[in-house]
Amino acid sequence: METSAVSYGSKKKRRIVDAIVLAMLTLVAGIMCVPIFTMLTTSVKTTGETFQYPPTFIPQTFDFSAYVRVFQKLDLVPHYLNSLFVSILIVIGTLVSSSLIAYGFSRYRAPGKKVLFMLVMSTLMIPYPSVMIPQYILFNKIRWVDTYLPLVVPAFLGSAYMIFLLKQFFSSISNELFDAARIDGCSEFKIFYRIVLPLSKAALASVAIFSFMWSWDDLLGPVIYLSSPEKYTLPVLLAGLVSKFRIPEWNIMMVAALYAALPCILLFIFCQRYFVEGIVTSGIKG
Amino acid sequence: MTRKKQTKYFFLFISPWIIGFLAFTIYPMLSSLFFSLTDYDALTAPVFVGLENYKEVLHDPILKISVKATLWYTLLNVPIGLLLSLLLAMLLNATRRCKGFFRTVLYLPSMVSGVSLALLWSWIFNPEYGVANYLLGKLGIQGPLWLMDEKWAVPSLAIMSFWSIGTGIVLFLAALQGVPRSLTEAAVLDGANWYMRLRHVTLPMISPIFLFQLIIEFINSFQVFTQAFVMTKGGPHYATNFYVYYIYQNAFVNFRMGYASALSWILLAVVMIVTVLIMKCSDRFVYYEGGDN
Numbered sequence: 172m173e174t175s176a177v178s179y180g181s182k183k184k185r186r187i188v189d190a191i192v193l194a195m196l197t198l199v200a201g202i203m204c205v206p207i208f209t210m211l212t213t214s215v216k217t218t219g220e221t222f223q224y225p226p227t228f229i230p231q232t233f234d235f236s237a238y239v240r241v242f243q244k245l246d247l248v249p250h251y252l253n254s255l256f257v258s259i260l261i262v263i264g265t266l267v268s269s270s271l272i273a274y275g276f277s278r279y280r281a282p283g284k285k286v287l288f289m290l291v292m293s294t295l296m297i298p299y300p301s302v303m304i305p306q307y308i309l310f311n312k313i314r315w316v317d318t319y320l321p322l323v324v325p326a327f328l329g330s331a332y333m334i335f336l337l338k339q340f341f342s343s344i345s346n347e348l349f350d351a352a353r354i355d356g357c358s359e360f361k362i363f364y365r366i367v368l369p370l371s372k373a374a375l376a377s378v379a380i381f382s383f384m385w386s387w388d389d390l391l392g393p394v395i396y397l398s399s400p401e402k403y404t405l406p407v408l409l410a411g412l413v414s415k416f417r418i419p420e421w422n423i424m425m426v427a428a429l430y431a432a433l434p435c436i437l438l439f440i441f442c443q444r445y446f447v448e449g450i451v452t453s454g455i456k457g
Numbered sequence: 458m459t460r461k462k463q464t465k466y467f468f469l470f471i472s473p474w475i476i477g478f479l480a481f482t483i484y485p486m487l488s489s490l491f492f493s494l495t496d497y498d499a500l501t502a503p504v505f506v507g508l509e510n511y512k513e514v515l516h517d518p519i520l521k522i523s524v525k526a527t528l529w530y531t532l533l534n535v536p537i538g539l540l541l542s543l544l545l546a547m548l549l550n551a552t553r554r555c556k557g558f559f560r561t562v563l564y565l566p567s568m569v570s571g572v573s574l575a576l577l578w579s580w581i582f583n584p585e586y587g588v589a590n591y592l593l594g595k596l597g598i599q600g601p602l603w604l605m606d607e608k609w610a611v612p613s614l615a616i617m618s619f620w621s622i623g624t625g626i627v628l629f630l631a632a633l634q635g636v637p638r639s640l641t642e643a644a645v646l647d648g649a650n651w652y653m654r655l656r657h658v659t660l661p662m663i664s665p666i667f668l669f670q671l672i673i674e675f676i677n678s679f680q681v682f683t684q685a686f687v688m689t690k691g692g693p694h695y696a697t698n699f700y701v702y703y704i705y706q707n708a709f710v711n712f713r714m715g716y717a718s719a720l721s722w723i724l725l726a727v728v729m730i731v732t733v734l735i736m737k738c739s740d741r742f743v744y745y746e747g748g749d750n
Contacts, residue, residue: 192551199545200562206620207566209588210577226591268473275470279463291474294482296672296732298680300701301725304708304718305485305492311499328477353458359466388571390683391701395709406572410687413579421580428573435568443561450627 213425214238221421237422244423245408247430254387254405257319261386262379264326265333269378270371272329273337274363278349288338294331299391307395321396322389326382333378340374341367376445384435405431486725493719498712510719520720522695523703526611530699531678533615539670542625549626550633560630567623575687578617579604604689610696614684625670632663661744668739672732679728700724 213221214237216230241247276288310321344367352362368375393404409431412424439446458466468475493510495503514520549559569577581587582603590600601609636659644654660667682701685691691698691706698706704724708717 188551189553192548193554196545196548196552196555196559199548200559203563203566203620205588205592206577206581207569209581210569213580222586224585225594226586226588228588228591268477272471272474275467279467279470280460281464281467284467287471290478294478296676296728297482297486298676298701298724298728300680300682300704301721301728302482302485302489304704304714304721305489306481307708308488308492308497308499308714309480309485325477325481327473328481329474334474363470384570390572390686391705394686395705409572409576410683412576413687421583421586424576425580428569428576431571432569432573435570436565439565439568446564447627447631450624450631 210425210429213422214429216422218420218422234422237420237426241423241426241430244420245412245427247405247408247427249401250403250405250408251430253402257322257393257404258383258386260319260323261326262383264323264328265330265382266375266379268327268329269333270337270368270375271363273334274341274367276334277338277341291331291334295335303391303395310396316396317398317402318396319402322386322392326386330382333382336378337371337374340371344370373445373448376442377448380438380442380445383438387434489718489721492715493722495715497714497718499714500712503715506715510716513716514719514723519695519698520703523698523700526695526697527679527681527700529611530615530681531675533612534618534678535671535674537615538619538622539625539667539674541619542622542670543629543667545622546626546629546633549630560627563626564623567621570621571683572687574617574621575684578613578620579688582613582617604697605693607693607696610689610693614681614688614697617684625674628666628670629663632666633659636662664739664743668735668743672735675731675735676728679724 212228212230215233215235216227217232217234220227220231272291276284276291306321307316310316315321315324348366349362352366357365388406389404390406390410393407394410397403397407409427412427413419492503494505494507496506496509497503545563549556549563552559581589584590584600584602584605587603589603593600603613604610640658640662641654644658649657680701681699682705685697685699685702686705689697691702700720701724704717704720707713707720
């Protein structure tokens with residue numbers, strides 16, 4: 172119980188308010204669970220049961236065969252690996268570049284720094300679709316279309332969100348530490364990777380998680396750049412599903428969607444702390 | 458460290474960003490301005506056509522539908538989504554039991570995103586077998602055709618987006634927890650009731666986060682693409698032919714890069730103008746601690 176000098180009303184009133192709040196939260200949480208519940212129950216229904224009218228809310232059978240059959244119906248594994256490959260490269264690129272850039276902005280004084288940082292922040296406003304066509308024309312000219320390079324290389328040149336997040340964090344590290352290291356004769360890059368990076372594990376974890384989730388979900392980039400079907404990332408493969416089957420097998424599709432969402436769900440379960448921290452330090456969309 | 462050395466290291470560290478900014482932001486923006494004045498199919502050389510593309514923008518009937526659909530989606534998605542996430546954050550902030558549990562339940566849906574989310578909701582909105590109409594039926598309501606109904610397609614996608622407001626909730630919750638206790642207590646001592654505390658203490662204190670969310674949500678809503686691509690293919694009858702989907706269609710299906718470049722430039726201009734407008738208007742309702750900005 173919190174002890175407060177100020178009373179917000181009588182004990183009885185407080186208790187009623189608590190009960191109302193709890194009831195409303197339970198109601199909303201219940202509604203929010205329906206889609207996930209549907210996903211799980213549909214995945215264990217037989218194809219016949221998914222097309223039963225009226226539909227069943229609780230499955231009559233628990234048939235897990237869709238979890239295996241999905242691998243026969245769809246080339247899930249190679250595309251999963253494609254997606255992992257692209258996302259991991261993007262995460263590495265974002266971590267390396269954004270931490271260097273953010274460190275530059277947080278630690279050094281230079282003419283024009285303020286203006287440059289404002290430019291970084293203003294690129295947050297630029298919608299990707301408004302630069303994608305000239306980027307495509309550029310990558311087409313240098314023959315990068317139908318490779319992963321157009322998706323991965325830009326990540327190695329920094330991401331404005333992540334630069335902002337890391338700059339906030341680096342600025343909170345005390346200056347004395349750097350001065351001491353400098354007196355000990357550490358070079359600037361050594362200070363960066365021997366002192367700053369180890370101190371910033373939590374912030375770097377947030378950056379890694381968010382950049383993984385964004386690249387894992389990205390559809391527009393891969394749709395534009397990847398033309399050979401064997402190079403498709405998972406979202407491109409799955410995007411065609413609704414129209415691919417004449418009679419869609421929803422149990423298979425729910426399993427596919429579940430598998431596709433699995434890395435993000437696992438990340439959330441095991442790294443929840445970094446999500447909250449990352450969102451709060453930067454105010455960014457997850 | 459000397460000034461010169463500081464400058465040297467500064468530019469050394471941020472050099473990746475400078476390269477990226479020039480190559481993937483400035484150059485594309487300028488070249489798309491050029492391409493927007495041409496007829497270009499990405500194979501043969503661009504042909505200069507002056508302002509033809511921009512003239513076409515004014516008379517393109519499908520574009521008109523696209524703009525309307527995008528605005529309609531934004532108008533539904535942004536205000537309602539923000540209010541919902543603020544409301545839920547306030548409930549989370551007020552509850553004294555199971556806070557962690559509810560936060561997880563409200564945030565977890567945001568982990569199902571992109572194409573997975575689109576597949577899931579295609580099924581939920583299935584008029585015959587989907588759970589949406591099943592549950593409405595239990596309440597005695599005859600559900601609509603959702604994505605297959607011209608009128609309902611955009612609202613359906615907005616409803617779907619309300620399921621993924623976890624990030625907004627976490628953000629507002631953090632802001633609410635950051636409101637100093639001393640302020641609310643002082644207000645109580647002065648006899649302020651619940652509404653007065655909300656109106657004069659809580660809301661002003663969280664207004665910067667609100668502004669930030671408002672801008673980000675606007676920019677994101679203007680870019681809605683995945684849902685149209687996966688769930689509706691822009692239909693029915695162009696009802697969800699959102700602006701970015703239309704750019705994509707023009708550029709990469711019809712190979713009209715010039716026209717698509719013009720559309721891209723207009724998108725960029727509109728986003729910038731809207732952002733600046735929101736910031737300008739916000740001076741009146743956003744409170745920054747520690748004086749003017």
